[in-house]
Amino acid sequence: MKQFCIVERDSHEFHAGSKARNDVGEILTAQGWTALPVHRSQGKGTPDKLKMAAVTWMDWRGVAKQLSPGDTLLVQYPLDMYPKVSRLAIPFLRGMKEKGVQLIFLIHDLDSLRGVEGNGERQFLELGDLLIAHNQEMTEYLCERGYGDKAIRTLDLFDYLLEEEPTACNTQDPWEVVVAGNLRPDKAGYVYRLGQLDSKVRFRLYGPNYQEGVPQVGVKYCGQFPPEQLPQTLRGGFGLVWDGDRLDCCDGVYGTYLKYNNPHKASLYLACGIPVMVWDQSALADYVVEHHLGIAVGSLEELPRRLQHMSREEYQTLCQGAREMGARLRRGAMLGRVLRAYESSKDEVTE
Incomplete structure (x- = not known):
């Protein structure tokens, strides 16, 4: 049983994406998870959407081929892709779920909280075995939305990886x-x-x-x-x-x-x-x-x-x-804590 995580990149890997997303990938790979790259949206307009639809379908077909029953896949939700294009991943995720892959969704954003529906939020999250929410309020909202039968853990704060401690940021002046x-x-x-x-x-x-x-x-x-x-x-x-x-x-x-x-x-x-x-x-x-x-x-x-x-x-x-x-x-302790607690709970169930 192997552990995999989706990492989103564009065709120019030196291009910086969201730090929150990049940090998640870095934390997981440092803990031995295998990174599976998929593309993120790169431009705007219909031509790019059409191009990325084909790319997204191929990316997720490739991801699905690499996972076996009992493996775990962590996906950061929503995908960093046009909402309608990102839904092309859903059939592949559903297929993985049906063959026994454990799916974890780490939530960055929920459009439904802003009154936006129809972007595939429910189709994605209903496939999760574990949903990682920001906090208790988001957890309660997810339960109200019908996800109470799933394991939901709170991150409490996003990690923010830095190689060394900044020493001069706090001026010690509360004003x-x-x-x-x-x-x-x-x-x-x-x-x-x-x-x-x-x-x-x-x-x-x-x-x-x-x-x-x-x-x-x-x-x-x-x-x-x-x-x-x-x-x-x-x-x-x-x-x-x-x-x-x-x-x-x-x-x-x-x-x-x-x-x-x-x-x-x-x-x-x-x-x-x-x-x-x-x-x-x-x-x-x-x-x-x-x-x-x-x-x-x-x-x-x-x-x-x-x-x-x-x-x-x-x-x-x-x-x-x-x-x-x-x-x-x-050092990435918040995500590490959530994943350790989830693994411990699974071990208790199987004992």
Whole structure:
């Protein structure tokens, strides 16, 4: 019985894909899993979709030929492919399932949480023997969707592999807040209102699609960097996990999604030893507070008061929690824990 994992690449292997996805492949191969490459979508438009339909069919036919009864295959869901094209993998996955292959789906994203149906989500996930969810809220959602008969384990946080510990990221200044991620106005409109907050709180922005306009007091745009370089450039005393248009809550499609998902930026901050600030209604809030990884607030307007009343000892406790969790994330401990627990549960059943 062998263990395999799908890794997604394009025709130029030097091209960087999603760090979260790449890290999963690296963690598994380091633990002895065999990587099976498939292509990811490379462009846009009908010609590329037609080309990738043929490529995807051939990729998954090749994958199916390599697996035998009793083998395990881990697939990262959704596939990094056009949704309609990715559904070409379903018959091959179903065939593997029927011949006794154990299927694990590690969930990165669920379109149904955004009200999008018809992308094959149910057809994929109903084939899984194990579903790896972000957190307990996502697990409960999956059970409500009819997957309660499956093994579901929570990742809690995405791993964030780094060869060495970044040493200069945490400035030890809780009033200096990092915001990393896509700064597109329709996703992170709140960043264009940060200047309305008390200027004692200073924000450093990192990421693509920032629309520079009227300068905001206390807000500095620091540029855009590849994922592998970002840990060397981040500087701040807290990392902010927030989405939507408003300062007083996380709203809209992206803000509401925080009630179910674990943003990869939280792992970035913690891997850099920086404690986090999260929305108190987000799925991460309880975990962050319980493990002393940061603070949860209902509104960004609370920050001056929260920081004013935070003692140096309290802040250092959060920094220590971030450093300890960061060490786990940098070595891939979160995914390793989930897979070990699943294997142990299977062994108990067979004994």
